[in-house]
Amino acid sequence: MESTVNGGAGDKATSTTSNGTAAVDKGVDFANYFCTYAFLYHQKEMLSDRVRMDAYLNSVFKNKHHFIGKTVLDVGTGSGILAIWSAQAGAKKVYAVEATKMAEHARELVKANKLQDVIEVIEGSIEDITLPEKVDVIISEWMGYFLLRESMFDSVICARDRFLKPTGVMYPSHARMWLAPIRSEVTDQKMSEYEECMDDWQGFVTETKSYYGVDMSVLTKPFSEEQKKYYLQNSLWNNLDPNQVVGTATIIKEIDCLTVTVDDIIEVKANVSSTITKVDTRLCGFGGWFDVHFNGRKENPAACAVELTTAPSIYGGTHWGQQVFLLHPPVRVNNGDEILVNFSMSRSEENHRLMNVDLGYEVKLSSGKMLPHVRNKFYIE
């Protein structure tokens, strides 16, 4: 025995109940998901993301009126940074909730920064804990790859419904998902890797037959499917250069964090169209990213609205990068061609924190001619 992971989380973190919603096994979810956040190394990675840090810092300190004398809840405080900023900005009381052992480090950090009289670190999951009062502000950095991977926003919605005052403010207040056609040489590379892997399998089948007397060829199809998924259907993390975006970016989901429900985000469906903006190029796939906004609320707006975007950037981007869905083979397109996209994303039945994407597209050439409709399945794992 003994083997190493070549990717693809086959982990069973949920069981699907008869009505199709997922019943989460807490122990499995902890093993698969939360454990990562118990490492200071990961906290440091996130705390080193300047775009992320600056956006939250500005959102708090340029909108102190939302914090001065107020009660704040930080959902998934991690090392405690957002709770600390909230306190430094003048909050009267901050509840900092963290499900992992990182809570202990957050407590130390709060004390070292002399804010233990304002910040109360609570180790537990937001679904289980209780608070002695409702809060004026919920602040949280809950965004996963392509916004919704990790499904952590469910916990923020739960926190809002349980603990936010009717007049309360969400930080961030809004979120959007974007999709754009891209070009990328990675599509060729992944296809080569897949083909090489299948060549290697063929050699393996031949050798196993001749050396060991066992005919493995019946497994060629399932092996090929497993490897196709791994090489061609898994979405990829990528920090795209803006130059790689070959057409207009479109919004596929808008979320008002004050009113959205879990039902609203459990599936994302969009029919959008994008126009190619580059001359004679290749459509190699689609890039997906998100932005969030700190606008306060209508009745109590931000003094200074702040945006955190994870769009392709010449400045190097964020630790979220973009999620890239590659096409095999790519399609030659031209300035003015239109790409009609039929996008749908839902949670993996086996692990509610991972996503399945169904991405159909048609190319309408500027000549008016339609290329055939193509559908692809992808996995955000």
Add this chain to the structure above:
Amino acid sequence: MESTVNGGAGDKATSTTSNGTAAVDKGVDFANYFCTYAFLYHQKEMLSDRVRMDAYLNSVFKNKHHFIGKTVLDVGTGSGILAIWSAQAGAKKVYAVEATKMAEHARELVKANKLQDVIEVIEGSIEDITLPEKVDVIISEWMGYFLLRESMFDSVICARDRFLKPTGVMYPSHARMWLAPIRSEVTDQKMSEYEECMDDWQGFVTETKSYYGVDMSVLTKPFSEEQKKYYLQNSLWNNLDPNQVVGTATIIKEIDCLTVTVDDIIEVKANVSSTITKVDTRLCGFGGWFDVHFNGRKENPAACAVELTTAPSIYGGTHWGQQVFLLHPPVRVNNGDEILVNFSMSRSEENHRLMNVDLGYEVKLSSGKMLPHVRNKFYIE
């Protein structure tokens, strides 16, 4: 949020009961452990290990008298290869038990090789299934890194106690764990990586203070402990060159698969001594490996005893490689010096499939002078 794993499984797969034995959460264990074996890619990796394959092939086909007309149980059959060989060698009936979905592929493979009348593939864990009869042979490839990682042998013991006839034979029949002093430049590399990581942390603390107004220095100690564990205390997979072994290898555990109990392997303790065999070299750590033997049993011995060793080899070794426990700093030693080792390995409280190692050593120079005793903790994760 979103972070990537830099190593160290903090996964909680077991809870410890009051008597110190681990109660395994099956769902978590599946998510953490079994899922890996559901990928054909991993099966292929194991099936491509020539040393492993040849040993099992020879053990079966050079000892057909153990198989002809007999009933066989294959524990953790994976793709089904050992069950197929057992049938090809003449077994009357083979029960091939597999806990993961790989059972479906095993069933296809059995059919494609026209052995469905002999081999019955059963999807389930050995602890849960029942068989209609006792068996003459239990065959299994249960060995993890350094033999006992994965703790899969527990299931083989369970199978033996439940299903082996009193006259039955175990394949393999015996196993041994080895330890030897080694030299390796990786010890310097790991220390550099650790130091670099801590330098980086210091820069991070300074920047977080000046840019973001938060003093992180209180986390320097826990961060350093986390990174020390990651860089310096995790044992490493390595295929050592025999030249890197600088002293005599010693056996630290001998197992008779026919009689051993889980209590016998839950902890491995040994006081051994090794003599340095190289002139003026460095003791950089210890390498651990194992061998297993196919000897049949005393009353029914193998016609041709076969050995499978994972010792350092000029022929490139096995997919198990060796587990390396590195010392920081290394110690200069010379031909004739004696290394007295106090070795202890037990299961991680958080995941019974991972191991904690306590390794103490003293160097007795050939002059008679003793260097001070040093103790190290390691993690096999």
